[in-house]
Amino acid sequence: MAFNPFPLVGIGGFIPRPRRIERRMSIAQVALAMAAAFLGGPVIWSLALLVRSPRSSGPRSPWNWGLTLASALAFALAFNLIFFVQELFLVVPKAMTPGLKPTLFHNNHDWTGDNPLAELFQGAGAAATVVVGLAFLAWATRRSPRPPGLRLFVAWTGLLGLLEALPQILIGTAVPQNDVGRAMSYLGFHAGTKVAACMAAMTAMALACGVAAPLFLSLLPGAETQDPRGRARAMLRYAVLPALMAVPLVVPFRVPGPLIENLFPPAVAAVTASVWLQAWAWHAPRAPAAAVRLRWAIPALLGALGLVLAVFQIVLRPGVNFF
Secondary structure, three states: OOOOOOOOEEOOEEOOHHHHHHHHHHHHHHHHHHHHHHHHHHHHHHHHHHHHOOOOOOOOOOOOHHHHHHHHHHHHHHHHHHHHHHHHHHHHHHHOOOOEEEEEOOOOEEEEEOOOHHHHHOOHHHHHHHHHHHHHHHHHHHOOOOOHHHHHHHHHHHHHHHHOOOHHHHHHHHOOOOHHHHHHHHOOOOHHHHHHHHHHHHHHHHHHHHHHHHHHHOOOOOHHHOOHHHHHHHHHHHHHHHHHHHHHHHHHHHOOOOHHHHHHHHHHHHHHHHHHHHHHHOOOOOOOOOOOOOOOHHHHHHHHHHHHHHHHHHHHOOOEEOO
8 A cells, every 4th residue: 555644635535534533622622611611600609699698697707727727738638649549540450451561650650561451441540539539428428537637638538539530531521632531432432422421520529519518517616507608608718728728739749740730630629629619608508516626637637748748759759560
Protein backbone atom coordinates (compact mmCIF):
# COMPACT_ATOMS: atom_id res chain seq x y z
CA MET A 1 0.00 0.00 0.00
CA ALA A 2 1.36 3.43 -0.97
CA PHE A 3 2.50 5.75 1.82
CA ASN A 4 -0.04 8.49 2.48
CA PRO A 5 1.51 11.59 4.12
CA PHE A 6 -1.93 13.06 4.89
CA PRO A 7 -3.68 10.69 7.32
CA LEU A 8 -7.03 12.44 6.96
CA VAL A 9 -7.05 11.93 3.21
CA GLY A 10 -7.68 8.47 1.84
CA ILE A 11 -6.73 7.13 -1.57
CA GLY A 12 -10.20 7.91 -2.86
CA GLY A 13 -10.73 11.19 -1.04
CA PHE A 14 -11.42 12.34 2.50
CA ILE A 15 -12.31 9.62 4.98
CA PRO A 16 -15.01 10.37 7.58
CA ARG A 17 -12.62 11.04 10.51
CA PRO A 18 -13.50 14.76 10.65
CA ARG A 19 -17.10 13.79 11.41
CA ARG A 20 -15.97 11.69 14.38
CA ILE A 21 -13.82 14.59 15.60
CA GLU A 22 -16.78 16.96 15.26
CA ARG A 23 -19.01 14.54 17.17
CA ARG A 24 -16.44 14.21 19.94
CA MET A 25 -16.20 17.99 20.21
CA SER A 26 -19.97 18.24 20.51
CA ILE A 27 -19.93 15.68 23.33
CA ALA A 28 -17.22 17.70 25.04
CA GLN A 29 -19.32 20.83 24.73
CA VAL A 30 -22.29 19.04 26.27
CA ALA A 31 -20.13 17.84 29.18
CA LEU A 32 -18.77 21.34 29.79
CA ALA A 33 -22.26 22.83 29.68
CA MET A 34 -23.49 20.23 32.16
CA ALA A 35 -20.56 20.99 34.45
CA ALA A 36 -21.28 24.72 34.29
CA ALA A 37 -24.94 24.14 35.17
CA PHE A 38 -23.96 21.73 37.93
CA LEU A 39 -21.74 24.33 39.60
CA GLY A 40 -23.74 27.43 38.73
CA GLY A 41 -27.15 26.10 39.75
CA PRO A 42 -26.49 25.80 43.51
CA VAL A 43 -24.74 29.19 43.54
CA ILE A 44 -27.82 30.88 42.07
CA TRP A 45 -30.06 28.94 44.46
CA SER A 46 -28.02 30.02 47.50
CA LEU A 47 -28.05 33.66 46.41
CA ALA A 48 -31.82 33.55 45.83
CA LEU A 49 -32.41 32.10 49.30
CA LEU A 50 -30.07 34.69 50.83
CA VAL A 51 -32.14 37.48 49.32
CA ARG A 52 -35.51 35.93 50.24
CA SER A 53 -34.80 34.68 53.76
CA PRO A 54 -35.40 37.04 56.71
CA ARG A 55 -32.47 38.29 58.71
CA SER A 56 -31.61 36.51 61.93
CA SER A 57 -33.25 38.08 64.96
CA GLY A 58 -31.25 36.25 67.64
CA PRO A 59 -27.59 36.57 68.59
CA ARG A 60 -24.99 35.13 66.26
CA SER A 61 -22.71 32.34 67.34
CA PRO A 62 -19.08 33.46 67.66
CA TRP A 63 -16.71 32.32 64.93
CA ASN A 64 -14.59 29.40 66.12
CA TRP A 65 -11.43 29.91 64.06
CA GLY A 66 -9.88 26.78 65.52
CA LEU A 67 -12.74 24.73 64.08
CA THR A 68 -12.24 26.39 60.69
CA LEU A 69 -8.54 25.54 60.72
CA ALA A 70 -9.21 21.96 61.87
CA SER A 71 -11.69 21.51 59.04
CA ALA A 72 -9.16 22.79 56.48
CA LEU A 73 -6.49 20.42 57.80
CA ALA A 74 -8.96 17.52 57.77
CA PHE A 75 -9.87 18.32 54.14
CA ALA A 76 -6.18 18.34 53.12
CA LEU A 77 -5.50 15.06 54.91
CA ALA A 78 -8.59 13.38 53.48
CA PHE A 79 -7.86 14.60 49.95
CA ASN A 80 -4.33 13.22 49.95
CA LEU A 81 -5.31 9.86 51.39
CA ILE A 82 -8.13 9.48 48.87
CA PHE A 83 -5.73 10.44 46.09
CA PHE A 84 -3.32 7.77 47.31
CA VAL A 85 -6.11 5.18 47.28
CA GLN A 86 -6.93 6.15 43.71
CA GLU A 87 -3.35 5.78 42.49
CA LEU A 88 -2.84 2.57 44.46
CA PHE A 89 -5.85 0.93 42.83
CA LEU A 90 -4.68 2.12 39.44
CA VAL A 91 -1.49 0.18 40.06
CA VAL A 92 -2.65 -3.00 41.81
CA PRO A 93 -4.84 -4.36 38.95
CA LYS A 94 -2.03 -3.71 36.47
CA ALA A 95 0.44 -5.50 38.73
CA MET A 96 -1.80 -8.59 38.56
CA THR A 97 -2.09 -8.43 34.78
CA PRO A 98 0.37 -10.34 32.57
CA GLY A 99 2.61 -8.07 30.53
CA LEU A 100 2.26 -4.96 32.73
CA LYS A 101 4.83 -3.62 35.18
CA PRO A 102 3.43 -0.58 37.05
CA THR A 103 5.17 1.93 39.30
CA LEU A 104 3.45 4.01 41.98
CA PHE A 105 4.45 7.63 42.61
CA HIS A 106 3.20 10.22 45.11
CA ASN A 107 1.22 12.11 42.47
CA ASN A 108 0.87 9.67 39.60
CA HIS A 109 1.63 6.18 38.34
CA ASP A 110 3.20 4.67 35.25
CA TRP A 111 3.74 1.25 33.71
CA THR A 112 5.69 -0.57 31.06
CA GLY A 113 4.49 -3.40 28.89
CA ASP A 114 1.30 -3.88 26.93
CA ASN A 115 -2.06 -5.42 27.66
CA PRO A 116 -5.47 -4.24 26.39
CA LEU A 117 -6.87 -4.44 29.93
CA ALA A 118 -4.66 -1.54 30.96
CA GLU A 119 -7.18 0.85 29.42
CA LEU A 120 -10.02 -0.65 31.44
CA PHE A 121 -7.98 -0.53 34.64
CA GLN A 122 -7.59 3.22 34.23
CA GLY A 123 -11.04 3.45 35.79
CA ALA A 124 -10.20 1.22 38.77
CA GLY A 125 -8.82 4.06 40.88
CA ALA A 126 -11.99 6.13 40.64
CA ALA A 127 -14.11 3.07 41.43
CA ALA A 128 -12.02 2.35 44.54
CA THR A 129 -12.36 5.89 45.88
CA VAL A 130 -16.12 5.77 45.44
CA VAL A 131 -16.25 2.61 47.56
CA VAL A 132 -14.07 4.24 50.23
CA GLY A 133 -16.19 7.37 50.15
CA LEU A 134 -19.44 5.46 50.60
CA ALA A 135 -17.95 3.49 53.49
CA PHE A 136 -16.83 6.65 55.30
CA LEU A 137 -20.15 8.39 54.68
CA ALA A 138 -21.91 5.39 56.21
CA TRP A 139 -19.55 5.59 59.19
CA ALA A 140 -20.13 9.33 59.58
CA THR A 141 -23.91 9.12 59.42
CA ARG A 142 -24.49 5.95 61.45
CA ARG A 143 -21.89 6.27 64.18
CA SER A 144 -19.93 9.46 63.81
CA PRO A 145 -16.80 9.71 65.99
CA ARG A 146 -17.08 12.04 68.96
CA PRO A 147 -13.64 13.78 68.76
CA PRO A 148 -14.22 16.77 66.45
CA GLY A 149 -10.96 16.34 64.54
CA LEU A 150 -11.69 12.72 63.73
CA ARG A 151 -15.31 13.56 62.93
CA LEU A 152 -14.18 16.20 60.44
CA PHE A 153 -11.71 13.78 58.87
CA VAL A 154 -14.34 11.05 58.49
CA ALA A 155 -16.86 13.49 57.00
CA TRP A 156 -14.39 14.96 54.51
CA THR A 157 -13.03 11.53 53.55
CA GLY A 158 -16.51 10.26 52.83
CA LEU A 159 -17.37 13.29 50.73
CA LEU A 160 -14.06 13.52 48.88
CA GLY A 161 -14.16 9.83 48.02
CA LEU A 162 -16.95 10.77 45.63
CA LEU A 163 -15.87 14.29 44.73
CA GLU A 164 -12.41 13.16 43.59
CA ALA A 165 -13.75 10.29 41.50
CA LEU A 166 -17.05 11.31 39.94
CA PRO A 167 -15.93 14.58 38.28
CA GLN A 168 -13.58 12.42 36.23
CA ILE A 169 -16.62 11.11 34.36
CA LEU A 170 -17.42 14.61 33.11
CA ILE A 171 -13.74 15.30 32.43
CA GLY A 172 -13.39 11.97 30.65
CA THR A 173 -16.36 12.83 28.45
CA ALA A 174 -14.74 16.12 27.45
CA VAL A 175 -11.16 14.76 27.39
CA PRO A 176 -11.17 11.06 26.44
CA GLN A 177 -7.45 10.80 27.22
CA ASN A 178 -7.99 11.07 30.98
CA ASP A 179 -8.12 7.94 33.15
CA VAL A 180 -11.88 7.45 33.30
CA GLY A 181 -12.25 8.59 29.68
CA ARG A 182 -9.94 5.76 28.59
CA ALA A 183 -11.95 3.25 30.60
CA MET A 184 -15.19 4.48 29.03
CA SER A 185 -13.64 4.18 25.57
CA TYR A 186 -12.57 0.59 26.35
CA LEU A 187 -16.14 -0.21 27.43
CA GLY A 188 -17.49 1.26 24.21
CA PHE A 189 -19.48 4.11 25.71
CA HIS A 190 -21.25 6.09 23.00
CA ALA A 191 -22.41 9.70 23.28
CA GLY A 192 -25.73 8.90 24.92
CA THR A 193 -24.13 6.58 27.47
CA LYS A 194 -21.56 9.20 28.39
CA VAL A 195 -24.22 11.86 28.89
CA ALA A 196 -26.21 9.47 31.10
CA ALA A 197 -23.07 8.69 33.10
CA CYS A 198 -22.44 12.42 33.56
CA MET A 199 -25.97 12.95 34.82
CA ALA A 200 -25.67 10.04 37.25
CA ALA A 201 -22.31 11.36 38.51
CA MET A 202 -23.68 14.85 39.10
CA THR A 203 -26.72 13.49 40.91
CA ALA A 204 -24.54 11.33 43.14
CA MET A 205 -22.24 14.26 44.00
CA ALA A 206 -25.15 16.52 44.86
CA LEU A 207 -26.74 13.86 47.08
CA ALA A 208 -23.41 13.15 48.79
CA CYS A 209 -23.12 16.82 49.72
CA GLY A 210 -26.68 16.68 51.03
CA VAL A 211 -25.76 13.74 53.25
CA ALA A 212 -22.59 15.46 54.48
CA ALA A 213 -24.13 18.88 55.17
CA PRO A 214 -25.71 17.96 58.55
CA LEU A 215 -22.39 16.44 59.66
CA PHE A 216 -20.71 19.84 59.55
CA LEU A 217 -23.64 21.63 61.17
CA SER A 218 -23.62 19.13 64.02
CA LEU A 219 -20.21 20.46 65.06
CA LEU A 220 -21.60 23.87 65.97
CA PRO A 221 -23.22 24.26 69.39
CA GLY A 222 -26.74 25.58 69.09
CA ALA A 223 -27.04 24.70 65.41
CA GLU A 224 -30.40 23.07 66.10
CA THR A 225 -31.87 26.43 67.16
CA GLN A 226 -30.53 28.53 64.29
CA ASP A 227 -32.56 29.72 61.32
CA PRO A 228 -31.61 29.05 57.69
CA ARG A 229 -29.29 32.06 57.59
CA GLY A 230 -27.53 30.78 60.69
CA ARG A 231 -27.04 27.35 59.15
CA ALA A 232 -25.76 28.90 55.92
CA ARG A 233 -23.36 31.09 57.90
CA ALA A 234 -22.10 28.09 59.87
CA MET A 235 -21.56 26.09 56.67
CA LEU A 236 -19.61 28.97 55.15
CA ARG A 237 -17.34 29.16 58.20
CA TYR A 238 -16.70 25.48 58.87
CA ALA A 239 -16.94 23.77 55.49
CA VAL A 240 -16.84 26.17 52.53
CA LEU A 241 -13.96 28.39 53.61
CA PRO A 242 -11.93 25.44 54.97
CA ALA A 243 -12.31 23.60 51.65
CA LEU A 244 -10.97 26.60 49.75
CA MET A 245 -8.22 27.17 52.32
CA ALA A 246 -7.10 23.55 51.94
CA VAL A 247 -6.31 23.82 48.21
CA PRO A 248 -2.85 25.40 48.69
CA LEU A 249 -2.20 22.97 51.55
CA VAL A 250 -2.53 20.08 49.09
CA VAL A 251 0.02 21.44 46.60
CA PRO A 252 3.17 20.43 48.58
CA PHE A 253 1.96 16.83 48.46
CA ARG A 254 1.82 16.92 44.65
CA VAL A 255 4.95 18.84 43.63
CA PRO A 256 6.98 18.65 41.50
CA GLY A 257 4.80 19.03 38.46
CA PRO A 258 3.03 21.69 36.41
CA LEU A 259 1.14 24.14 38.63
CA ILE A 260 -2.15 23.61 36.80
CA GLU A 261 -1.93 19.84 37.33
CA ASN A 262 -1.18 20.33 41.01
CA LEU A 263 -4.01 22.80 41.59
CA PHE A 264 -6.74 21.44 39.33
CA PRO A 265 -7.79 18.26 41.20
CA PRO A 266 -8.06 19.81 44.70
CA ALA A 267 -9.67 22.94 43.24
CA VAL A 268 -12.37 20.89 41.48
CA ALA A 269 -13.16 18.96 44.66
CA ALA A 270 -13.12 22.10 46.83
CA VAL A 271 -15.34 24.15 44.53
CA THR A 272 -17.81 21.31 44.07
CA ALA A 273 -18.02 20.73 47.81
CA SER A 274 -18.32 24.45 48.52
CA VAL A 275 -21.19 25.30 46.20
CA TRP A 276 -23.28 22.23 47.03
CA LEU A 277 -22.69 22.22 50.80
CA GLN A 278 -23.62 25.91 50.89
CA ALA A 279 -26.80 25.22 48.92
CA TRP A 280 -27.77 22.28 51.14
CA ALA A 281 -27.15 24.30 54.31
CA TRP A 282 -30.40 26.19 53.80
CA HIS A 283 -32.37 22.92 53.99
CA ALA A 284 -30.18 20.65 56.12
CA PRO A 285 -31.75 19.07 59.22
CA ARG A 286 -30.96 20.89 62.43
CA ALA A 287 -28.77 18.24 63.95
CA PRO A 288 -28.10 18.49 67.70
CA ALA A 289 -24.62 19.64 68.61
CA ALA A 290 -22.49 19.52 71.72
CA ALA A 291 -19.67 21.80 72.78
CA VAL A 292 -16.62 21.46 70.53
CA ARG A 293 -13.32 20.76 72.26
CA LEU A 294 -10.35 21.13 69.95
CA ARG A 295 -7.64 20.45 72.51
CA TRP A 296 -5.80 17.82 70.45
CA ALA A 297 -7.55 18.07 67.10
CA ILE A 298 -5.26 20.58 65.40
CA PRO A 299 -1.93 19.07 66.59
CA ALA A 300 -3.15 15.58 65.63
CA LEU A 301 -4.21 16.69 62.16
CA LEU A 302 -0.94 18.59 61.65
CA GLY A 303 1.04 15.54 62.74
CA ALA A 304 -0.90 13.26 60.40
CA LEU A 305 -0.38 15.68 57.50
CA GLY A 306 3.34 15.85 58.21
CA LEU A 307 3.61 12.07 58.26
CA VAL A 308 1.73 11.71 54.97
CA LEU A 309 3.87 14.42 53.38
CA ALA A 310 7.04 12.61 54.47
CA VAL A 311 5.79 9.30 53.02
CA PHE A 312 4.77 10.98 49.77
CA GLN A 313 7.99 12.91 49.20
CA ILE A 314 10.54 10.47 50.65
CA VAL A 315 9.10 7.02 49.92
CA LEU A 316 6.70 7.43 46.99
CA ARG A 317 8.28 10.26 45.03
CA PRO A 318 11.19 8.13 43.69
CA GLY A 319 8.68 5.48 42.67
CA VAL A 320 7.66 2.13 44.14
CA ASN A 321 7.75 -0.74 41.66
CA PHE A 322 4.93 -3.29 41.79
CA PHE A 323 6.80 -6.03 39.94
